[in-house]
Amino acid sequence: MRTAHARAQIRKRRETDFWRAVNRFLVVFIGLGAVALIALAFVPELRRIDEMRETLAGLQKELAAQQLLLRQQQREERWLNEDPGYVETIARDRLGVMKEGETIFRFDEGAAKAP
Numbered sequence: 001m002r003t004a005h006a007r008a009q010i011r012k013r014r015e016t017d018f019w020r021a022v023n024r025f026l027v028v029f030i031g032l033g034a035v036a037l038i039a040l041a042f043v044p045e046l047r048r049i050d051e052m053r054e055t056l057a058g059l060q061k062e063l064a065a066q067q068l069l070l071r072q073q074q075r076e077e078r079w080l081n082e083d084p085g086y087v088e089t090i091a092r093d094r095l096g097v098m099k100e101g102e103t104i105f106r107f108d109e110g111a112a113k114a115p
Contacts, residue, residue: 079086091097098104 080090092099
C-alpha cells in the first residue's frame with residue numbers, strides 16, 4: 001500500500017507533467033504563429049517582386065525593339081552618307097522619277113486585296 005506521502009508525490013508529478021505538456025503546446029503554437037506572421041509580412045513584397053519582374057521583361061522587350069530600330073536607322077544613315085546610288089534610288093522613288101528606258105512597277109496593297 002502506498003502512503004499518503006507517495007500518493008501526493010504521484011499527484012504532484014501528474015500535475016507537473018500536465019503543465020509541462022501545456023507549456024510545450026503553447027510554445028509550439030506561439031512559434032508557429034510567429035512564423036505565420038513573418039510569412040504574411042513577406043507576401044506583399046513577393047507580389048511586388050513578381051510585378052517588377054514582369055515590368056522588367058516588358059521593358060527588355062521594348063529595349064530590344066528600340067535597339068533593332070536604332071541599328072536599322074544607323075544602317076540607312078550610313079548608306080545615305082556613303083552610297084550615292086542609294087541616295088539616287090531613294091530620291092527617284094520619292095519623287096516618282098525614272099531613268100530613260102527604265103520601267104517602274106508599283107504594287108498597291110489595297111488594290112491587291114480587293115476582288
